[in-house]
Amino acid sequence: MKSAASHPIRSASGFGVFGPVGSGPVLTRENPANTAETVGELRTNTVEEVDAIVRSAETAQRVWSRQSIQQRIDQLLSAADAVGETTAELSVVLARELGKPVADSAGEMGFAAAFTRYVTDHAEHVLATTYLDDAAGRVQVDRVPFGVVAAVVPWNAPLILASLKVGPALVSGNSIVVKPSPLAPFAVTAALEAMAGALPAGVLSVVHGEAAVGQALVGHSRVRKVAFTGGEAVGRSVLATTAQHITPAVMELGGNDAALVCEDSVFDDTFIEGMIFGALLTSGQVCMAAKRLYVPQSRMDEFVDRFVEVARRVLVCGDPLNPAVTVGPLVSAVQVAKVSGLVAEAASAGATVTPLGTLTSEFDPERGYFLQPTLVVAENSMAIVQTEQFGPTVPVVGYRRLDQAIGWANDSDLGLASSVWSSDEDHAFAVAQRLEAGTTFINCHNRAGMSLRVPFGGVKRSGFGREFGEAGIAEYSQTHAIHLPGTIRDGQGSARLYPQG
Template sequence: MIRRENPARFAEIVGEVPATTPDEVDAVVRRADAEQRTWAATPLPDRLAVLARAATAIEDAAEDLATLLARESGKVLPDCRGELGFAVRFLRWVIDKAISAYGDSTVDDDLGRLVLVRKPYGVVAAITPWNAPIILALLKIGPALAAGNAVVVKPSPLAPLTITAVAALLEAPLTVVHGDAGTGAALVGHDLIRKVAFTGGPAGGRAVAALAGDRLTPSVLELGGNDPAVFLDDAPFDDASMDRLVMATFATSGQVCMAAKRLYVPRSRLDDFVAAYRAAAGRVLVTGDPLTPGVSMGPVISAGAQRSANAFRDGDVLDLGRFEADPEIGYFVRPGLVVSPDPGSPLVVTEQFGPVVPVLGYRDEESVLAAANAGELGLGASVWSADEDRAFALARRFEAGFTFVNTHNRTGMSLRAPFGGVKRSGWGREYAGEGLLEYVQTCVIHAPAAFRPGAEAPAAGPSAYPPG
């Protein structure tokens, strides 16, 4: 069994789930493969009706699910409600877009008749993390099921409970298996897995990519980010902007792939920025039990995460917000701002994934652009300026899959915007149309005009097409 403690009170066990051994994965995948054939033959409107019922069921159970999610993950209750609400909206968005995305496309003209058919892959393996376990699972489950695939999900052992409860609400070929890296490897490496979708860290991504690559299994990988937030010399440090930035940094205790993790400000304005940032933290940042009203930041996920985050606090750290927590009974870390650290320090060059953030002064736009683009992760970024056109011009030069302008907040992110990355942070896309098409194969049926009934047969001779 896998037992999950409450990160805010680690002596409290929230629940447990049965573990699936690597040897048991084979039977799970074979059952999913058999179920997938029936599911794929089910008309698309009927598959979408199943997703619609699931969306309603999740919505009806949202308050209980949010409480469970807060207890197992340490995320504050409003964020848990928000995650479940977004998951419902995403499922309904998939339902709305699936007919056009997965329907046949036909061209019939003087060159002949050509039909593009969208077909499911088969069984999809979804490996999901603990920091947003519902939405990051449903980003894969929703499109994959709508397209006619079966799905086997392996969530993180650090957040196994709520996603298991959500999966039970879908009357579809969806199976949840629990286990460690060995279970995940057995799943990804199974011969009947036809597509892999992974969200997690670089080490896990490399292992998944190696297993999938050995079998030429197509994959969607999202491996995190070390997102820079760049303030230009005309950027306002008003209360609303600073409040958004603080929460974009410390939501889920900084344990978010698209959090603002490196702050860059003109050297001449550094002192003013630090004062404004600390004032904002005093307004909006309260660390404590995630079920307590008014708390905006809970604990980190585990004892290991607590040690790693506290290691970044060595040296000069400015404490932020109100700290109403006990690190002796929960995995709490006091949030902090580090001013002008060594640009080559781990706090700057790695994805710290905790509630400690650096702010660095820069000389000019070219130097900050080079700093922002440094490193192997290129998930997201933000640029802040009173001149939106200027911000967009600089944003074009960022090596990032998406760039916010004058915010770094997930709340305003539209479903029309794909979620991906450049460099090594993302292969493939989630959200938007690109995310839907990740779960279908495009097959072509073609009748060239010369060979259609009634057409004059062409003269015999060498093929116009190259051999292959």
């Protein structure tokens, strides 16, 4: 039987702010670092409640969209301040429900406020009406909201991935209904509650539940845009549902990111630490983590030795509430089994598996979902290289020619992110242009390569649409063009003429 935490979270879905109090089954979440401990519980929503919340959001959106951009900006700045005040408390909640080290969890909380402020700084430029008036005619192009946006966010970075959708949607005049993952519902819901307190009722809402609730949300006839971050299998299901109403979507799906190390690289501590955390932040459970490393065969031994040496110092595995810990548990037993299976399969096929890091006394696989990080010297054809592992293991493959490494990197159905590592910046950029990815980092990977101003999203089966940057704001509005042709205005036009100008 699970024991209660010292401060378990007990809440009704919606906290009385977001809409009808949930009357569905109770959702209970265990602490992945100590599965005998219950982090909290909440009531999920029924399909009927989802319908009521969406319709309430539609009503609220009509009023919200009539406010000026500056009015919306002012309220979102208040919302950013409100969520910023929750950082200390909710970073601990996030660490307990997700297993993310508490320092990283605090950073995620800070991101929610920072990105909202970025959105408010750039919204007027992105959403500005454009005008053209000349002999060819008069044109006015407004950017207008979609209406109700449905956002489905995963468990691995719930605050970040919700913020990337909430701020742009709201500043553009939409309302938004967010569905968090059942594996990490508490911190993100409490943060959104804080934001909602600074906004008109119904503009920002949350629903909770399993797949049926998600399907009811994204398939609702009054939802006008869907924003989804998650795996390809669920993404396919979401797209099949949105197709019933021709609902547009922005989809950020999985990645199997390649990191290409060039021959001229210097394997100093900064370089190696960048590669380690580029692969293993959040125990490797990050969509844009480096998931396969390509290193010159002539330098493989040197690279592996340095990787293992530095990892022993910087990877500290244990309880995420321990401030010294940099690698916590995985999110679930399912993830442990998947990653362990890939490592075991690679070892049986002849790969060399080297354990990484230092284990604290709290690291106890019998107590939590712990798995020691590993470096796997592998062949490119192995499943551990060709599969998105989403865990604390990273394969390294030796290449003999740079063209061979580029070919391997591009030989994937996925194309979220990639990286190039070189002492020659111009050479790195030239190599990056040959990679098939939505984003390519230079001499970094993962969180270190992200910027609020740089658009992020995938190519191929890693999705479509963009988050971050001004492109991420523009995703949540559409153009309305108003046009008076010059020939019509001058009385010289004909209904049968082809377009002019």
